[in-house]
Amino acid sequence: MATEPAAPLATIAAALRRERERAGISLTELARRAGIAKSTLSQLEAGTGNPSVETLWALGVALDVPFARLVEPPTPAVRVIRAGHGPRIRSEQADFSGTLLSAGPPHVRRDVYLIELEPGAVRTAEAHTPRSVEHVVVAAGRLRVGPEADLVELGPGDYATFPGDAPHRYEALAPGTFAVLVMEHP
The missing domain is CATH 2.60.120.10 (Jelly Rolls)
Known part of the structure; x- marks a missing residue:
């Protein structure tokens, strides 16, 4: 039985998937643009990685989004x-x-x-x-x-x-x- 990732990791995983899909790029392309291994990015999107500030910063730059968008939990609609x-x-x-x-x-x-x-x-x-x-x-x-x-x-x-x-x-x-x-x- 798979366990749910911890809250910060789940937030980061969901944000990376959302922003990558919004940008219309593949895992491979995002990893290339950010200068990180595709396996590292895959783990982060699965919520199992342990990202450093530097890795998240590189991903934010590659996605053209502020760092905060990758780490802040989404606000509820209401x-x-x-x-x-x-x-x-x-x-x-x-x-x-x-x-x-x-x-x-x-x-x-x-x-x-x-x-x-x-x-x-x-x-x-x-x-x-x-x-x-x-x-x-x-x-x-x-x-x-x-x-x-x-x-x-x-x-x-x-x-x-x-x-x-x-x-x-x-x-x-x-x-x-x-x-x-x-x-x-x-």
């Missing part, structure tokens, strides 16, 4: 931060705190909306432009939101993010529901 959770920073000067919900990538257009919803009809949205992302923070009421296959329920202060380039919906579950919606479009 992410929720419940009210009162997340990295909170307090001010020394006033009764003020900020919670970073999402750091924006460079070169992204953002639209910010205040949305008001009442129970009853469901607002369905078609897929937006590719790589669009929606961020929602509920201010009052309750909201069911997200892609049809991955809906989440949110209450006041809850945050969720999900792909906007797939059909999705907004449904108020309580009277007087309103939220802040931030849409990112590359």
